[in-house]
Amino acid sequence: MLLLLAVVIGVLYGSAVYLLLRRNIFKLILGLIFLGHATNLLLFVASGLTSGYPAFIRFITGESESMADPLPQALILTAIVIGLGVTAFALVLVYRFYSVTKTVDLDELSENE
Amino acid sequence: MILVLPIILPLVFMVLLIFTRRWLFFQQAFSLLSAVALTVVSALLLSQVATEGILTIQLGTWPAPYGITLVADLLSAIMLITTSFVAVVVMVYSPGFIDKERQTAGYYPLVFGLLMGVNGAFLTGDIFNMYVWYEVMLTSSFVLIALGGSAEQLRGSVKYVTISFVASIFFVSAIGILYGQTGTLNMADLAYKMRTWENMPYINGALMLFFVAFSVKAALFPFFFWLPASYHTPPVPITALFAGTLTKVGIYTMFRFYSLFVVQDVMFWKLFLLIIAGLTMSVGVLMAASQFDIRKILSFHIISQVGYMVMGLAIFSVNSLAAAIYFTVHNMLSKTNTFLAGGLVFQRLGSYDLKYLGGLYKAAPFLALLFFIPAMSLAGIPPLPGFFGKLFLIKGGFAAGEYLITAVAIAVGFFTLFSMIKIWNEAYFKKTPEDAQKAHPVNRSAIAATTLLAAAVILLGIFAGPVMELSHQAAMQLKDPYQYIDAILNQTSQ
Numbered sequence: 178m179l180l181l182l183a184v185v186i187g188v189l190y191g192s193a194v195y196l197l198l199r200r201n202i203f204k205l206i207l208g209l210i211f212l213g214h215a216t217n218l219l220l221f222v223a224s225g226l227t228s229g230y231p232a233f234i235r236f237i238t239g240e241s242e243s244m245a246d247p248l249p250q251a252l253i254l255t256a257i258v259i260g261l262g263v264t265a266f267a268l269v270l271v272y273r274f275y276s277v278t279k280t281v282d283l284d285e286l287s288e289n290e
Numbered sequence: 291m292i293l294v295l296p297i298i299l300p301l302v303f304m305v306l307l308i309f310t311r312r313w314l315f316f317q318q319a320f321s322l323l324s325a326v327a328l329t330v331v332s333a334l335l336l337s338q339v340a341t342e343g344i345l346t347i348q349l350g351t352w353p354a355p356y357g358i359t360l361v362a363d364l365l366s367a368i369m370l371i372t373t374s375f376v377a378v379v380v381m382v383y384s385p386g387f388i389d390k391e392r393q394t395a396g397y398y399p400l401v402f403g404l405l406m407g408v409n410g411a412f413l414t415g416d417i418f419n420m421y422v423w424y425e426v427m428l429t430s431s432f433v434l435i436a437l438g439g440s441a442e443q444l445r446g447s448v449k450y451v452t453i454s455f456v457a458s459i460f461f462v463s464a465i466g467i468l469y470g471q472t473g474t475l476n477m478a479d480l481a482y483k484m485r486t487w488e489n490m491p492y493i494n495g496a497l498m499l500f501f502v503a504f505s506v507k508a509a510l511f512p513f514f515f516w517l518p519a520s521y522h523t524p525p526v527p528i529t530a531l532f533a534g535t536l537t538k539v540g541i542y543t544m545f546r547f548y549s550l551f552v553v554q555d556v557m558f559w560k561l562f563l564l565i566i567a568g569l570t571m572s573v574g575v576l577m578a579a580s581q582f583d584i585r586k587i588l589s590f591h592i593i594s595q596v597g598y599m600v601m602g603l604a605i606f607s608v609n610s611l612a613a614a615i616y617f618t619v620h621n622m623l624s625k626t627n628t629f630l631a632g633g634l635v636f637q638r639l640g641s642y643d644l645k646y647l648g649g650l651y652k653a654a655p656f657l658a659l660l661f662f663i664p665a666m667s668l669a670g671i672p673p674l675p676g677f678f679g680k681l682f683l684i685k686g687g688f689a690a691g692e693y694l695i696t697a698v699a700i701a702v703g704f705f706t707l708f709s710m711i712k713i714w715n716e717a718y719f720k721k722t723p724e725d726a727q728k729a730h731p732v733n734r735s736a737i738a739a740t741t742l743l744a745a746a747v748i749l750l751g752i753f754a755g756p757v758m759e760l761s762h763q764a765a766m767q768l769k770d771p772y773q774y775i776d777a778i779l780n781q782t783s784q
Contacts, residue, residue, distance in 0.1 A: 212456065223466040223470035224470040263432075274444045
């Protein structure tokens with residue numbers, strides 16, 4: 178599981194960087210989304226995986242040791258929400274950029290026109 | 291209780307302002323009053339911290355390492371009051387400068403959103419919470435920088451949003467790795483564990499990720515390129531607000547993290563930061579020399595001056611830290627002031643480009659004076675605060691035996707003077723060029739705001755002694771992180 182997740186994170190980071198370096202502005206946004214997801218998974222893995230247990234104490238059985246750490250999950254949830262907000266804004270921004278400049282080429286960002 | 295106010299108040303103001311977005315006059319008056327109220331609260335907080343020491347509060351009464359802590363030590367309080375004062379000035383300046391469309395499109399609520407994030411970042415004692423405040427602040431700034439949607443602004447925004455997002459990713463990754471190693475997010479608890487556990491793995495990796503994240507926000511050497519590419523695009527009050535508050539949050543966080551978390555490999559971090567500081571100072575000032583747009587020259591100077599603050603931090607003696615704190619306060623005021631003065635020039639002659647400016651010294655001596663004061667303060671001419679800031683930094687550098695960086699700092703000071711004189715000569719002294727636009731009247735409230743800030747800059751120079759004394763105490767708190775740790779962790783036992 179750990180290895181699988183590590184590979185997935187690596188692939189996500191790799192694709193994100195590849196997309197960020199493209200000239201198309203929409204691929205830039207895709208790259209940002211991938212980057213966000215890779216980091217959310219990184220948070221999840223870095224704080225230790227506990228498989229087969231829920232993220233709260235089971236009061237009935239009293240096994241307090243056998244629980245997953247709820248905090249990383251809360252952090253990821255927050256990070257997902259923030260990522261969603263920023264992505265939504267970035268998409269609107271890119272759309273405005275396209276409708277004003279009529280181009281999706283990032284090289285148009287340079288100021289010497 | 292007073293600790294929560296700098297965060298809650300902007301939130302309340304923001305919500306109120308969103309719903310009254312169309313009532314222009316109400317927006318203007320109410321946001322000015324709100325900014326004044328924030329300043330009063332910050333002043334009360336500062337006086338309380340100065341008399342009672344570090345204040346803490348546990349939100350939701352969860353005890354320290356588990357709940358979210360708010361802390362105010364002297365550094366936070368000083369940053370808070372400077373930020374809210376800058377906000378007051380910008381609120382006086384904005385009505386006469388920003389067009390009505392932007393003002394009613396949510397400019398005022400967004401400014402308070404930004405202030406909420408900035409104040410939250412100054413007060414929080416929890417690294418993940420810090421990230422959330424960063425995002426509050428950044429999201430507001432994303433909208434502010436794109437507000438109005440001119441092609442130039444959209445170009446700047448795309449760069450700004452992308453680089454800020456990537457920096458945030460570095461920030462979250464560092465938090466995740468640190469939490470995985472230590473199991474805590476509380477800054478005091480983390481600092482305590484780093485000092486008591488032996489051989490904590492991956493710490494330098496996490497710290498380096500933090501460094502990248504904050505140096506993007508603060509525009510340090512390899513990560514500064516986005517700032518001059520985006521800061522000059524929105525209307526000047528927005529740029530001034532960003533220059534005065536946003537970049538300085540990155541610096542504040544670096545101060546905080548360096549004093550709390552750099553325990554291992556201190557020599558490496560010191561050398562590393564010194565090199566970064568030297569490069570930031572010199573590259574910023576050299577690139578400013580080749581620019582001809584007032585806003586761009588000033589933007590490159592933001593970078594160069596951030597280098598001075600990092601230099602004070604890297605040397606990390608009480609004197610150099612105190613000097614760096616004083617310098618930061620001076621820079622927040624003077625930098626904002628130069629941008630606002632540049633805005634006045636724009637209102638009068640309709641351009642920021644030095645080629646189309648001129649003759650203002652003869653035509654409008656008061657406008658010239660309003661630029662002269664902060665510009666000479668940035669260049670470090672006595673008796674203005676920039677002189678004292680640099681003097682104490684250089685003294686601190688010599689006392690610590692860091693001769694090379696101190697020499698760089700002195701040389702950069704000369705180049706800063708050169709740039710300021712360049713703006714002065716071109717925009718104020720030389721004859722009005724023939725293709726210049728006709729003079730327009732300048733808005734009175736904008737002049738009043740700039741005058742107020744220039745007066746504050748002069749006062750900061752005159753009262754350099756007491757302010758320096760306060761910075762000295764703040765530096766002592768930074769230098770001895772156990773004060774911070776005790777204030778938070780021992781509260782649990784009460």
